[in-house]
Amino acid sequence: MTEVRVRIAPSPSGNLHVGTARTALFNYLFAKKNNGKFVLRIEDTDAERTSQAYIDNIFDSLKALGLNWDEGPDVGGPYGPYTQSERFDIYPKYVQILLDKGFAYECFCTPEELEAEKEEAAKNKKPYVYTKKCENLTNEEKEKLRKEGRKPAIRFNIAKAQKAFHDSSILKFDDLVKGELHVDTDLLGDFVILKSNGAPTYNFAVVIDDMLMKISHVIRGEDHISNTFKQILIFEALGAEVPRFGHLGMILAPDRSKLSKRHGATAVSEFVEKGYLTDALINFVALLGWSPSDGEEIKSVDEIAKDFRINEISSSNSIFEYDKLNWMNGQYIKKLSIDELKERLKPYLAKYDLSELTDEQYTRMVEITYEPLTLLSDITYDAQYFFGGDSVEIEENAQKDVLDTDTAQDVLKAFMEQAQNWEWTEENLHEKLEAFRGEFKEKGIKPKVTMWAIRAAVTGRTRGADMTAILAILGKEKSFARIKKAIK
RNA sequence: AGCGGUAUCGUCUAGUGGUUAGGAUAGCAGAUUCUCAUUCUGUUGACACGGGUUCAAUCCCCGUUGCCGCCGCCA
Numbered sequence: 339m340t341e342v343r344v345r346i347a348p349s350p351s352g353n354l355h356v357g358t359a360r361t362a363l364f365n366y367l368f369a370k371k372n373n374g375k376f377v378l379r380i381e382d383t384d385a386e387r388t389s390q391a392y393i394d395n396i397f398d399s400l401k402a403l404g405l406n407w408d409e410g411p412d413v414g415g416p417y418g419p420y421t422q423s424e425r426f427d428i429y430p431k432y433v434q435i436l437l438d439k440g441f442a443y444e445c446f447c448t449p450e451e452l453e454a455e456k457e458e459a460a461k462n463k464k465p466y467v468y469t470k471k472c473e474n475l476t477n478e479e480k481e482k483l484r485k486e487g488r489k490p491a492i493r494f495n496i497a498k499a500q501k502a503f504h505d506s507s508i509l510k511f512d513d514l515v516k517g518e519l520h521v522d523t524d525l526l527g528d529f530v531i532l533k534s535n536g537a538p539t540y541n542f543a544v545v546i547d548d549m550l551m552k553i554s555h556v557i558r559g560e561d562h563i564s565n566t567f568k569q570i571l572i573f574e575a576l577g578a579e580v581p582r583f584g585h586l587g588m589i590l591a592p593d594r595s596k597l598s599k600r601h602g603a604t605a606v607s608e609f610v611e612k613g614y615l616t617d618a619l620i621n622f623v624a625l626l627g628w629s630p631s632d633g634e635e636i637k638s639v640d641e642i643a644k645d646f647r648i649n650e651i652s653s654s655n656s657i658f659e660y661d662k663l664n665w666m667n668g669q670y671i672k673k674l675s676i677d678e679l680k681e682r683l684k685p686y687l688a689k690y691d692l693s694e695l696t697d698e699q700y701t702r703m704v705e706i707t708y709e710p711l712t713l714l715s716d717i718t719y720d721a722q723y724f725f726g727g728d729s730v731e732i733e734e735n736a737q738k739d740v741l742d743t744d745t746a747q748d749v750l751k752a753f754m755e756q757a758q759n760w761e762w763t764e765e766n767l768h769e770k771l772e773a774f775r776g777e778f779k780e781k782g783i784k785p786k787v788t789m790w791a792i793r794a795a796v797t798g799r800t801r802g803a804d805m806t807a808i809l810a811i812l813g814k815e816k817s818f819a820r821i822k823k824a825i826k
Numbered sequence: 827a828g829c830g831g832u833a834u835c836g837u838c839u840a841g842u843g844g845u846u847a848g849g850a851u852a853g854c855a856g857a858u859u860c861u862c863a864u865u866c867u868g869u870u871g872a873c874a875c876g877g878g879u880u881c882a883a884u885c886c887c888c889g890u891u892g893c894c895g896c897c898g899c900c901a
Contacts (some may be wrong), residue, residue, distance in 0.1 A: 635850060
């Protein structure tokens with residue numbers, strides 16, 4: 339059996355998209371499962387839209403997701419270069435082979451002519467297929483057009499290739515995830531493989547690259563199905579071995595349209611900025627189409643690889659809903675150690691002065707705040723009241739519903755009196771507060787109302803982390819200062 | 827329009843020619859807690875429609891409909 343070699347070939351015209359990340363994941367899993375190689379190729383032939391920043395983003399995102407490649411632009415490999423723009427001089431040779439074999443021909447049509455033909459087709463509600471009018475140009479005709487200054491593009495002759503390798507006009511292949519797929523090649527137009535400016539088109543460059551890089555399996559989005567038929571014919575015309583293809587359903591936004599900016603984050607790096615963990619993201623995206631045989635959904639990429647079978651992937655589209663991703667992210671946050679959390683939360687606390695807390699206090703703060711986090715960035719709001727020294731921002735409902743009540747004022751005054759002599763350790767505060775709540779309970783005030791008063795005064799909120807721990811972390815002075823300000 | 831794909835709870839999915847159609851998430855209810863959250867328990871909720879084939883169809887076939895994709899000298 340020949341070596342399994344798969345590839346991911348992103349075009350650096352944007353940051354790494356989650357859809358691309360999922361395609362990369364399934365390729366990676368397939369390679370892992372079959373002891374194969376995972377290749378990264380950058381398809382940057384469209385110089386206008388390409389930028390180094392995007393290339394860096396693709397590298398960084400893939401690495402962050404744990405999808406490390408065996409061969410690629412940075413690490414090299416036996417079939418390089420792995421950046422398409424550096425491969426420009428190898429394409430013309432294969433165009434010539436096709437020309438020589440009669441599977442391709444020069445086309446002198448101008449964009450205007452083609453545009454007119456398309457409009458005509460649209461007017462008649464007919465699907466547009468290239469007319470092949472340049473297929474049988476004589477040498478004299480070509481020479482004449484050349485003299486006029488026209489530069490030809492090269493078109494692939496679909497009918498010729500189909501006829502040479504197949505009995506009918508129907509072209510079929512066995513898709514790894516969808517089963518048998520077929521198309522009537524008579525409905526396909528002869529497409530351009532080399533532009534008049536000498537640059538290869540996508541469909542051609544991909545075939546040459548996949549062929550030369552000995553790619554054995556092409557796993558990609560189902561938006562490529564129609565390209566696949568064209569590509570198979572090129573492989574055959576070149577006498578190359580045709581790889582196996584597998585087409586994945588697409589990821590859709592909740593409104594069933596293509597996942598785009600207006601739905602929020604689309605790039606992996608944007609999710610990371612928002613506070614998602616890459617482990618959670620990749621786990622979530624794996625579950626779009628794949629499901630674990632043991633029912634355990636929280637799994638690392640390596641664990642998934644063991645259980646992965648390409649033919650078991652769902653072939654339908656799936657919708658990207660945040661509910662489950664959020665839940666999953668929370669699960670991954672809870673799996674992090676306190677030390678890790680302390681580091682990973684820091685960027686989201688950058689607007690505060692961390693020196694207000696000792697390391698010990700910071701540790702405790704993390705311990706009492708991390709559990710309910712859905713996103714790492716939630717900490718920005720959730721931990722706000724640990725900072726700001728003697729003052730804290732009082733939220734409207736905390737003021738109106740709590741601090742403005744007579745009960746709260748009574749509680750706070752009593753607290754100031756009694757707590758004056760308390761030993762300010764968390765353990766002791768825990769005991770003392772319990773007794774304190776007991777006192778008020780006897781007066782008919784519910785424990786939670788008692789605590790609300792203290793919480794509102796100290797944190798400016800009606801909800802939050804463990805109140806005893808908060809007081810201990812802030813210390814007596816800051817706590818008292820804040821309560822004093824709340825008393826009328 | 828044409829061609830191709832696809833259809834199980836809101837969402838992600840498991841599953842089978844005879845099942846109480848399973849799980850996860852979200853929702854709802856309850857328990858726990860000083861609060862919210864977390865956590866735990868319980869619970870609502872699905873085989874798109876119409877024809878076949880069959881003793882029997884969610885499952886196989888055909889059609890309809892919905893949705894998605896493709897129809898570039900973009901990738």
